[in-house]
Amino acid sequence: MEILLAIMTGILYASGTYMILRRSIVKLIIGIILLGNGVNLLIFLLGRITKGEPPIISPELKHFADIYADPIPQALILTSIVISFGLQAFAIILVKRTYKALHTDDLDMLNTLDEDS
Amino acid sequence: MKTLILRTASDILLPVLLLFSVFILFRGHYLPGGGFVGGLIAAIAFVLHAFAYGLKNTRKIIKIHPGFLMPLGLLISFGSAIAPLVAEGLPIMTGLWVPGHFPVIGKIGSALFFDTGVYFVVFGVSLTIIFTISENA
Amino acid sequence: MTDIIIIIVSILGTIFAMLAAIGLIRMPDTYLRISVNTKAATLGVGLLLAAAAIYFGDIAISSRVLAIIIFIFLTAPIGGHLLGRTGYISGNELYEKTKIDDLKGKYNKKTHELSSGEESEDSDGEDKKHS
Amino acid sequence: MNLYDFLYYVILPLLSLAMVFVFIRFVKGPSIVDRVIALDLIVTIGIGIISIYSIINNQPNFLDIALILALIAFLGTVAFTYYLEKRDKDD
């Protein structure tokens, strides 16, 4: 299963990157979200996965009796999801503002800047 | 959206979802949940209301401005983070616990306050973002 | 004994879920698909949840499962209504064999106000011309 | 065949299959409303899968996720219809 997930992670990275490389800002944001998912999956996988044993101690126990999933990657991913949410929200609004200012979704219209002014 | 059916539903769902969000918040230390998801659900409750009734009406029914919830929540979390520092000279984030055991919540300690702060922040942030967007959509 | 009940309930649930899925593929227009979705799936998932409630047999868990089921039954038709309405407004075509369309022309194109068509025949007629 | 095996080898695969069917509709569309219907149904079937999965793993906690899914997925549908309506209004 890890192999499949590793491939899936690769696909997410690839498709996210591909989307970022498009000219549409909306696609850019979609790409960012895909990459965000991809990296979460990567952390999840590299922290090793365990089936059906959530890191929650049973009500009657004081610590785990059995194997359990590594909680650290989960906590990290949670944090990363929340942070990405903040960033994505802002990015989405940025797109909107940009569209309002420029009336285009085309990133290539945003290249005036780097030339010598 | 001007649809009667949705409005009726959102009337029912709003308090239920809020209740549920608090539930999710408090059980977080023992079971899946916590301040983050709780806060999101609370926000979603109002978002649903806003979809049904429009933003103006939703604003009317919220007593506390969401913009105020953000610093408030952060203050709560911040307070529980530095409480040990101020009170006992312990490092920040050190857990302080009230003796005793409570249903659902379990033990009451600074961690709970911390998570409550998270709840408010997430609630406030999500509402602020969504309200701002819909106002300027 | 509970095992058998669970098996039966879960089979039923699965069948209904499968029905909804197949229905979604087979049905020729949006409205029919919504119909299938709202009904079969709701029942199916309700049964599957019930299976879990039976399995755990704990009052706290059962009450939670009940809450989920209530919730699904509450929201599913509202979702169906919203989708149907939106589908109509955004002009999803009706199946070719559709016989009657009382809704035709009743939505105001700008405001999406829905008239009952009861006030006067004239306005009704005008709306028809529009569409 | 005990209960777990049955759920594991019969029910879950069937539900997965159902999900794939729905996904086919999602891809086919044709209209965005059809896609949203499919999305909604996928989540609904997912809730079913979760409840079976919680039995298999003897983890009642998983049902909470089903609860959250049920609550929130509905909002997704509302959002999409809201969008479609608004878009139509302004065109």
Next chain:
Amino acid sequence: MTENIITYPLVVHLFFSIVLMFFWQKIKVQKILTIVGNFIALGVAIAVFIHIWSNGTQVVNAGNWDAPFGIVFVGDMLSATLLLLTAVSGLAVSIFSIVSVINARLRFGFFSVYHFLLLGLNGAFLTGDIFNLYVWFEIIIISSFVLISIGGEKNQLEGAIKYFTLNFFGSLIFLTALGVIYGLTGSLNMADIANKIKLIDSQVLIDISAVLFLTAFSIKSAVFPLNFWLPASYHTPPSAVSAIFSGLLTKVGVYALIRMMTLIFPQDEFLMNLLIVLSVLTIISGSFGAIIQNNIRKVFSYLIICHIGFMIGGLGVFNVLAISGVLFYLIHDIIVKTNLFLIGGVIYRIKGTTNMKKIGDLYHSFPKLSLLIIIVLFSLVGVPPLSGFWPKISLFLSSYNNENYWYFGALILGSFITLVVVAKIWSEAFWKKQPEFSIRKKKFISFGQLYTLQKWQFITPIAILAIISLYIGFGADHIQTLSLKIAEDIIDPQNYIDAVLKP
């Protein structure tokens, strides 16, 4: 107990950002609060510095969980120095922003976000946990992102989108690296990682994670070819914002590179060579960019890149002398680069543009201000004995002795181009007669129209920072002693590891 003092800078900034949020619309209160807050922060930073100077590395286990189980804050001399510099720049820029940032911006939480930014910077300098570092980075990014884009004119939005996307990419790589390092060591505590990484048998994997970290931090610090976001975005926001960006933001990346290179991957040949190559390219690229620009702020942006090259090259040489040079340069650079953009702001305020082709005559009209500015510009160039000069001794020498001749040459090139560019700025903006056309905006309140107090608010921070750079130059002995002390301290990772893990 006393070690808790190192967390005070965080407490102060977080506290003030919260309080500022409560005074959302009250601009006057906000202005006072932010000044008070930054003064307190400076006081705390000085106290922290003295404390660490006299008591050695301080470690706070947040949550009272022993390392490596909780998050640790580690204050060594390196952190203390950077905290102090952050506080100084932070205060200067806050004074500057009181007059230079328009009220509309202030009404939208400018100062609050500003304190969040400083909070992030302080946190990044203090944390001893790699994931925590990521989180601090994110608060830095989002704050800077907000500061860049609020008030979004077209070019600001353009800058913001590029800034966002490329920095997001940096975060992505950071997280990827984090995942790899966690997968390899099962730890997030940097000291612990440093210990555990030695036990990994696959050098290639260590190198890959190093390269990924390096990429992430290089994006932050604008190392070629990962620097594109910087010139694309630094000249768009208000000068106060650019000032804090240019002074501190890229330096966080450099700091992270220093930590990573000295603590986690010390003496890694591959990394060292890579850093040298990158530094040469960065210097060249920065100098290329700087020479062709006409906009002063853009010139400064490219100079930032060029000088980042100086620093990472020294890191690549990796010996006590080179690292002391890097640290000295870092100290100098934070103060001077902050000041440069403040100066850019004043020029903008006077002329309504920072395009060299369109301005002139500053020397004639503002002789004393010009004098102040030339001190800063010469500090930047490293005219001896001003601040930029001294670290070059260490860098020249260490690169030559280490046979990094390309880097040696690049240092000369970079220094030379900086000189030429600064002379060009002087010649164009200060000497030349004001050209005919003036693009001053209609409602623009120019410098001459300001009240005296406001003028002083513009000038004071520049003067303070200029005096500090003069101190760095003339009191180079102090700075060099400090840099050497830090360099000797960090070059042996065991010092840090022992302080954190208390064997």
Next chain:
Amino acid sequence: MLLFVCLGFIFSFSILFLHKIVKGKLAWLSALVPLSIFIYFAKFLKRVSDGEVIRSSYNWIPSFGVNLDFVVDGLSLLFVLMISGIGTLVFWYTSSYLKGHQYLDRFYAYLGIFMSAMLGLVLSDNLITLFLFWELTSISSFFLIGFNNESSSSRKSALLALGITGIGGLFLLGAAVILGDISSSYSIAEIMQQSNEVVMSSSYIFITILVFLAAFTKSAQFPFHFWLPGAMKAPTPVSTYLHSATMVKAGIYLILRFSPILGDTYFWNTTLMIVGAITMLYTAFHMLFRTDLKAILAYSTICALGIMTFLTGIGTYEALIAAMVFIVVHALYKASLFLITGIIDHKTGTRDITKLSGLRQGLMPVAIAGFVAASISGGIIPTLGFVGKDLIYESTLHSEYYPYVLTGISILTNALLFYGGFLVGVKPFLGPKKEEYSKIHLPSIRMWLPPAIMVTLGVVFGLAPHLIGDTLVVPGSKILSKTSEAFHIKLWHGFNLIFWLSTLTITVGTVLYFVLKPSHALVKTIEKLEYISPKSIVEKLSLLYKIVSKYWTMLFQNGYLRHYVATYVTFIIILVGFLLYQDPRIVIDYNSLADLTVYEITIIIIMFLSTLFTVFTPSRLAAVASMGIIGFAFCLLYLFYSAPDLAMTQFSVDTLTVILFVLVLYRLPKYLRFSKNYLRIEHGILSSIFGTMITLLILKVLSQPKKTEISDFYAENSYVLAKGKNVVNVILVDFRGTDTLIEITVLIVAAIGVFGLLKLRLKARDKK
């Protein structure tokens, strides 16, 4: 001593407050500053002539080994007295020359800085301090050349001069640093002790090259000479002081100072001789093609500098003495000629030699001074010039290498210098008086007395060469050539070979003076060859540099975001790919992997297909909906792999994101297919490689064993110590609570940002 070295700095700084005085009638008082320095240092003459070396040391930056160590020996005192003496005269002269100038105060400030820098430079015993003052001379020179800053050619010349001397300075720093490292001290005296180690070290050639580059750029040696004629854009006192008498000699000083350390090798001597000779000849001939007085003087200055380099290159005791004497000779006559030119320019408004004649009427004292100066320059007995020339021929004839060739070159150059000196110092005063110059009368004494004093000194020293020889030149040379041999400089050696050579020189010079007539046609001729001159080559190179810069910057910083991203990705691919290629082994223990089940595969397939769908669907909304499915698939995946909290969070965040998207999207236009096909393919390939690499990386990491110390600690203590059973939540609010605190802060900032981004603009618009 420090006080006197820094007196100029103090003076300049005080001008900030005293600018009114300095600008006013009392401006001439500022000459007291150099004068007091002159007097202070003159007191050392006795001790120095006794062979004493006076040191004074001030601690400054011991951690760098940088101290303000000053040493007064023959060489430095010679320079110090020249700097402060000529400085006095120039300061004095300036008070009249720039009388009433708006920025006279600034001018004095620059001069003051320059003077101190120059003093520091020649007095420093510490290489870094020397470099410090060296740079300050370049900087102050920049300000002085650009003094007329409204003229674009002034600014350009200033930039050029700074550019050339600036890069030279950096080379000097390089040399200083390496030298300091080899001998573990920056003290020149100490390095001199270890000159053997330096010469034997592997860095010797490199150091020497750096020193040469520094010296040649500063002293305008071929091919770096071209900045100097341009620097003559500066007001005349500057040309006098910096660009003939003092600063340009800093390079010569440097070579002299370093000759006991680096000298006496084949490389050292030949390089200096060759460069010196080329410079001498090249610029001497150039002199023939100039009509501007200052230009003639500029080229003759370079020529003289060439001679000095050349002499240092010969490197013998006599040659060093000759060089030092020639420095004094040149300073005296060249400074005078410049000041005289300044007077002419001031009075007639032109410096064109073809237009000037008959100025002796009305300017008699100036004319006399001019004649004497020309005589010194031409080496006519009994001036110091004669002494100097004698010494030159003596050294060339006794040179180790090619004595006759060297002597020939020297004769030719000296003859041309003779010509140049008379052209400037004599020709304008001869001939018929022109109408337009009839009203010319003698300027203020402050202007004509300084040159008069200097030429008088030139004669006095000529008659009594021991005045400088025994006190300064010989003691200085002894140190430089590490000898204690006595040497007495004399005016008259009898009718020996050298005398005849001098006579020959003067004869050739005289012939040239009468045969050659400066004309504009000649100027035109030389301008035709300009394109191959070092100046134009350097200008072309700098243009090329700019073009390359532009090309490079446009190549990388081209404004296209996707180009940037592609570069980032490529960067990672190259590095990580390279490393993976080094060790491509991936060993996976298949037993340790989780089993595959139908539902997992289904989820993965759905995730995969919806990812593809998201990427390729032409409908934006469908893409968003598809993102919803991906999010849901993630939710299930997290659930299957024991992460219920993640599943919850992922799904709720995803829904919220979809809502945001939906709220924002409906205003946006439909997706357009913007990108060109080849770009799509290119990006597709790039992305696929990136993705593949990530997959390989994951598999490679997974083949390593996992360490669980920390997770185990959490598992053990989550409930016991932190009182929570949901370990993930305990981590979030307790073990790693700080992360969470900052994470919610991030959210708040994002919200503030959203608020500001959407609202601020509206307000601004409202204001209109």
Next chain:
Amino acid sequence: MRSQFLTNILLMLMWVFLTGSYEVSSFSFGFFIGFLIMWIIGSQKGGNKYVKILPRVISFLFYFLYAVIVANLQVAYEVMTPNLNVKPGIIKIPLDVETNVEISLLANLITLTPGTLSIDVSDDKKVLYVHTMYVDDKDKFIHDIKRGFERRILLITR
């Protein structure tokens, strides 16, 4: 005021229900939470009515359950048989129910019953548009609805 209190009690019960802990502390905490929620969302329009009707709605759910099962059997037949025999149509049904809750209830109920889907209620609340799979006789269909569900709802709500 009274209805507010009722809602508060209802929320408290739900809390107990969710937590599955039937202790005094749980009840009191639930009441407290409910009170807070009521305070935050303030005087919400329609809240009063919701309070009165909620118990009836819950009892009605069981009727829904029955209806849903019947509905599904029909759909199952339609889906599984090879030919599509549907003759769909959208039909306008005049309403006698008046309150929002009644209308919503009716609409949702219709949606959950055999072959029908409520699409929308007209803005003047006079008619309900229903999509149905089988239109054989329009008038009979309207009559069935009015006699069946609408009457039942009115019976319960009034």
